């Protein structure tokens with residue numbers, strides 16, 4: 457579904473990603489872990505088309521999308537959430553998700569509204585549908601990010617830290633939402649520091665550090681690896 461090959465991203469002289477290669481087969485869920493500043497969000501930006509690529513290629517379902525606009529990639533099936541939520545603050549929660557259904561999935565009228573409602577229901581936001589997005593607290597804004605991504609009908613869903621700061625019950629709810637997407641066949645790349653939530657969903661873990669992949673394998677293998685222990689300096693991943 458997704459093939460990233462020899463990806464490099466630099467901002468001026470700062471090399472943030474360096475020769476990253478990663479393939480995710482259809483239907484697989486991959487978790488991305490790594491310390492702050494490792495380049496995880498930069499990877500999502502390069503795949504979704506909102507960030508620049510200095511070298512390398514990004515392919516979606518066999519098609520080279522390295523230079524394709526983010527809007528077109530979205531129509532072709534890439535949905536994403538943002539680490540820092542960016543709703544339209546002066547639109548309601550429902551309207552925010554409706555825009556995603558219309559612009560991201562190309563739906564119109566009742567179909568768009570029905571899709572928006574389904575996305576709100578799946579993310580537990582139905583009761584906040586008429587609240588102005590700018591007035592929604594952080595937890596709700598994180599859910600809104602997920603709802604907006606879902607409304608675009610993604611085949612490949614990129615999630616950037618959606619579980620931080622949740623209570624255990626809330627995290628469990630989130631895990632079951634993402635699991636049901638996976639069971640529906642959506643391919644998932646999920647960046648998350650809350651490893652406990654991540655391992656309940658993913659088939660595979662990739663650890664990124666200093667712009668390079670330092671481990672890639674089953675969650676058990678990766679969490680037990682020396683390379684990962686070293687980049688976390690013995691603890692933060694507990």
Ligand SMILES: Nc1ncnc2c1ncn2[C@@H]1O[C@H](COP(=O)(O)OP(=O)(O)OP(=O)(O)O)[C@@H](O)[C@H]1O
Pocket residue numbers: 467470472490491492493494495496497498499539
């Ligand atoms: N647009 C940009 N211009 C300049 N530097 C950037 C830009 N975007 C990211 N960086 C830098 O690239 C590095 C990696 O950032 P990135 O956001 O990808 O890390 P991350 O792994 O997502 O970290 P975190 O876990 O804190 O979210 C950081 O040093 C960051 O300051």
Ligand SMILES: [Mg+2]
Pocket residue numbers: 496497498539616
């Ligand atoms: Mg990040």
